Amino acid sequence: MSSKLPSHIAPAATPGTPSRQPVYALVGNPNCGKSTLFNALTGLKQKVGNYPGVTVERKVGTAYTQHGHPLTLIDLPGTYSLAARSPDEAVTRDVLLGRRADTAMPDRIVCIVDATNLERNLYLVHQILDLGRPVILVLNMMDLARAAGLDIRVARLEKELGIPVIACEASKGTGIIDLKLAMSRPELPLSRHAWTVPAAIATAVSELQASLQDNDKKPPLIARAEALLLLTDQDSVRVAGSTPLSARTEEILRGWEKRWETEGTDWAGVLVNARYDAIGELTAEVVHTAGDLAAGPSASDRIDSVATHPVWGWVVLGSIMAVMFLSIFTFAGVPMGWIEGLMATVSGWVSALLPEGELHDLIIDGGLAGIEGVIIFLPQILILFLFIGLLESTGYMARAAFIMDRLMSKVGLNGRSFIPLLSSYACAIPGIMAARTIEQPKDRLVTILVAPFMSCSARLPVYLLLIAAIMPTDEVPIGTKVGLMLLMYALGTFGAFGFAWLFKKTLLRGAPPLMIMELPPYRLPRLRDVFMQMVERGGLFIKRAGTVIFALSVVLWFLASYPKVPDDQNDTDALAHSYAGRAGHVIEPAIAPLGFDWRIGIGLVQSLAAREVFNSAMSVIFAVEETGDEDADTGHLRDAIRAAERPDGTPLFTPLICLNLMIFYVFSMQCISTLAVVKRETNGWKWPLFQLGYMTGFAWLVCLGVYQVGTALGF
Amino acid sequence: MSALLKLSELAVNQSGTVREMPKAGVAFIRLREMGLMAGTPVRLVRVAPLGDPIEIKVRGYSLTLRKSEAAEILVEPAAAN
Numbered sequence: 001m002s003s004k005l006p007s008h009i010a011p012a013a014t015p016g017t018p019s020r021q022p023v024y025a026l027v028g029n030p031n032c033g034k035s036t037l038f039n040a041l042t043g044l045k046q047k048v049g050n051y052p053g054v055t056v057e058r059k060v061g062t063a064y065t066q067h068g069h070p071l072t073l074i075d076l077p078g079t080y081s082l083a084a085r086s087p088d089e090a091v092t093r094d095v096l097l098g099r100r101a102d103t104a105m106p107d108r109i110v111c112i113v114d115a116t117n118l119e120r121n122l123y124l125v126h127q128i129l130d131l132g133r134p135v136i137l138v139l140n141m142m143d144l145a146r147a148a149g150l151d152i153r154v155a156r157l158e159k160e161l162g163i164p165v166i167a168c169e170a171s172k173g174t175g176i177i178d179l180k181l182a183m184s185r186p187e188l189p190l191s192r193h194a195w196t197v198p199a200a201i202a203t204a205v206s207e208l209q210a211s212l213q214d215n216d217k218k219p220p221l222i223a224r225a226e227a228l229l230l231l232t233d234q235d236s237v238r239v240a241g242s243t244p245l246s247a248r249t250e251e252i253l254r255g256w257e258k259r260w261e262t263e264g265t266d267w268a269g270v271l272v273n274a275r276y277d278a279i280g281e282l283t284a285e286v287v288h289t290a291g292d293l294a295a296g297p298s299a300s301d302r303i304d305s306v307a308t309h310p311v312w313g314w315v316v317l318g319s320i321m322a323v324m325f326l327s328i329f330t331f332a333g334v335p336m337g338w339i340e341g342l343m344a345t346v347s348g349w350v351s352a353l354l355p356e357g358e359l360h361d362l363i364i365d366g367g368l369a370g371i372e373g374v375i376i377f378l379p380q381i382l383i384l385f386l387f388i389g390l391l392e393s394t395g396y397m398a399r400a401a402f403i404m405d406r407l408m409s410k411v412g413l414n415g416r417s418f419i420p421l422l423s424s425y426a427c428a429i430p431g432i433m434a435a436r437t438i439e440q441p442k443d444r445l446v447t448i449l450v451a452p453f454m455s456c457s458a459r460l461p462v463y464l465l466l467i468a469a470i471m472p473t474d475e476v477p478i479g480t481k482v483g484l485m486l487l488m489y490a491l492g493t494f495g496a497f498g499f500a501w502l503f504k505k506t507l508l509r510g511a512p513p514l515m516i517m518e519l520p521p522y523r524l525p526r527l528r529d530v531f532m533q534m535v536e537r538g539g540l541f542i543k544r545a546g547t548v549i550f551a552l553s554v555v556l557w558f559l560a561s562y563p564k565v566p567d568d569q570n571d572t573d574a575l576a577h578s579y580a581g582r583a584g585h586v587i588e589p590a591i592a593p594l595g596f597d598w599r600i601g602i603g604l605v606q607s608l609a610a611r612e613v614f615n616s617a618m619s620v621i622f623a624v625e626e627t628g629d630e631d632a633d634t635g636h637l638r639d640a641i642r643a644a645e646r647p648d649g650t651p652l653f654t655p656l657i658c659l660n661l662m663i664f665y666v667f668s669m670q671c672i673s674t675l676a677v678v679k680r681e682t683n684g685w686k687w688p689l690f691q692l693g694y695m696t697g698f699a700w701l702v703c704l705g706v707y708q709v710g711t712a713l714g715f
Numbered sequence: 716m717s718a719l720l721k722l723s724e725l726a727v728n729q730s731g732t733v734r735e736m737p738k739a740g741v742a743f744i745r746l747r748e749m750g751l752m753a754g755t756p757v758r759l760v761r762v763a764p765l766g767d768p769i770e771i772k773v774r775g776y777s778l779t780l781r782k783s784e785a786a787e788i789l790v791e792p793a794a795a796n
């Protein structure tokens with residue numbers, strides 16, 4: 001079957017609805033500069049959300065034609081092919097095929113390709129041209145193509161394909177005006193590129209096309225494109241929101257597959273080869289290699305000979321990670337101080353305005369503290385996002401995955417889980433949000449489930465307090481204290497990898513993950529784009545997780561403040577009398593076998609706001625006066641908890657209990673912010689609740705063992 | 716035609732031409748779609764520090780894959796230079 005597409009003229013937007021803005025979709029391979037182009041076209045007019053039912057980012061922006069008319073631009077997830085392998089790719093496929101009810105089929109498609117690598121990039125374009133929709137082709141990275149000695153005849157390509165082809169350099173903004181002019185054209189020609197569907201599969205394609213037209217009510221060209229796609233779409237990824245195939249079409253497809261299998265026909269291979277043959281003919285005419293292109297290794301090769309070197313590779317990786325963590329610990333403190341200062345000032349104003357009373361307390365200790373609870377995380381989160389963004393857009397992220405893949409494969413994951421897990425040592429929230437780069441949904445979920453085992457910075461104050469309580473004097477060598485601290489980090493890491501292994505063996509079993517990944521050339525990122533992305537991700541955190549965190553903070557405040565004690569007693573009694581205090585008593589039977597009493601129980605309950613709240617809860621319970629001097633306060637708190645006694649006069653915080661409490665903090669899930677983010681990333685409460693249950697349950701079991709064995713041994 | 720080697724057995728910096736690829740399997744269809752198919756010249760660029768995965772140059776770009784997949788792809792090594 002040879003289909004010559006008519007070069008007829010397509011209308012700009014759906015006729016009859018002149019008021020509707022035309023919708024353009026932006027598609028391309030990963031790393032071809034798609035986000036950069038999207039930013040250049042839309043500026044700050046972007047909206048980021050999710051496709052309903054799947055955790056795939058939906059980015060929509062408004063661009064303006066040269067005549068100032070607004071148009072909608074959808075940034076579809078990057079993919080190498082329409083035969084989807086991951087939910088992200090499935091969304092791209094479904095939107096282009098008009099399979100998603102929530103997103104209308106785009107009127108026009110802007111395909112962006114990396115000019116330095118035309119052959120592979122044109123594969124996707126070739127599939128898209130089959131759709132018979134108006135397409136504009138953008139050749140990006142023309143600067144790099146020229147530098148590589150490639151001479152690309154744009155006019156020739158335009159003539160061969162019969163569609164507008166625009167040479168671009170998205171990072172500098174060159175070519176954007178030409179692109180906008182092309183987008184503004186009231187009418188766009190359809191591609192006249194013709195290629196021959198190989199004889200071995202031609203009959204099958206016609207049959208499938210006919211069935212798709214009749215049974216699935218697809219327009220002819222889409223039906224043909226979809227028929228072709230079905231042949232390479234093995235184990236195709238179905239995602240929520242996409243309409244399934246009709247039974248008849250499914251049946252025809254299975255029938256052919258069975259027949260080919262017995263005949264030994266490599267149907268998918270034949271089809272892919274035919275496309276690459278057609279592309280080869282095209283590029284032979286269009287791309288000329290000027291000068292000696294193969295002269296010596298490229299800059300990326302030279303960087304990689306160090307960055308992925310068996311020895312230096314580790315040094316580079318270690319240094320980058322060290323810089324990342326040092327930046328978080330040094331720089332985050334400053335804005336966190338500002339936030340605290342700002343919130344104190346605001347509380348001051350509110351205090352001055354409102355009379356003492358319940359409303360006063362609700363706003364200051366509940367509402368404002370809740371807001372602070374949300375934004376106090378922001379500096380750390382933003383710095384992490386900045387680093388993750390830099391790692392992504394420079395191309396180093398792929399190298400880190402390359403280096404770490406072997407280790408991650410030991411627990412059934414692949415190298416892409418490394419950065420999300422590592423980031424979780426600072427804070428699990430950006431780590432979990434960064435897990436979106438993991439293609440396979442099961443691997444992504446496993447990574448999300450185990451990420452909070454990594455000891456985050458909120459656990460640090462708790463560890464420090466408890467280590468100080470175990471070893472109060474300076475006589476103990478500092479090495480012992482550091483060793484104990486490292487032990488906690490190691491326990492969390494083992495927990496994460498152990499459970500990842502377990503989940504991949506049982507609950508979330510799947511094919512061993514692949515590591516088929518492009519190592520993009522190193523590029524100098526545009527800081528503006530990296531900053532925009534950082535702000536965007538930070539905003540998403542506030543928008544989606546912020547409300548939940550805020551609401552739960554207010555609830556926790558309520559639990560810790562009500563019911564009020566009748567007459568004005570001190571804070572210690574007030575807390576003991578409150579619901580939170582009672583909750584401490586209620587959970588005491590559950591935590592007594594771990595050696596914890598109700599007062600520690602209150603600390604555990606209050607830690608739900610953030611683990612470090614344990615320390616302030618202990619300050620209230622043991623009536624430690626705040627002096628404002630942090631070091632002195634910590635010292636007083638340490639002395640206070642060392643002095644704390646059980647009713648029978650024995651010390652409450654024995655070394656064994658302190659150790660056990662630290663272990664509990666390593667393993668248990670106590671952070672509502674993380675749970676809120678997991679809910680957003682997994683689309684429901686099922687997985688966050690599972691995470692809460694399994695982590696806290698495991699913590700309980702381990703602590704039970706440690707305490708029972710420890711007491712039996714006489715500690 | 717010289718003896719076929721597994722892609723995973725190429726020496727670092729050794730080039731060759733792909734001769735055989737498994738037909739089925741998501742991994743191999745995707746590899747084909749990314750331009751790796753019978754007749755494509757490849758070069759093994761490097762092996763990751765821990766011995767897996769490998770990096771190859773194909774159609775002018777760098778691609779990684781695990782040795783387990785590479786072992787199923789047969790290449791004809793280019794004449795030694």
Ligand SMILES: Nc1nc2c(ncn2[C@@H]2O[C@H](COP(=O)(O)OP(=O)(O)O)[C@@H](O)[C@H]2O)c(=O)[nH]1
Binds near residue numbers: 144526
């Ligand atoms: N030299 C050059 N770099 C570019 C060009 N377009 C984008 N980049 C850079 O390529 C990298 C990847 O771009 P990005 O837009 O993130 O790619 P995406 O994965 O397709 O969204 C970034 O560091 C960009 O700054 C270009 O035309 N020339």
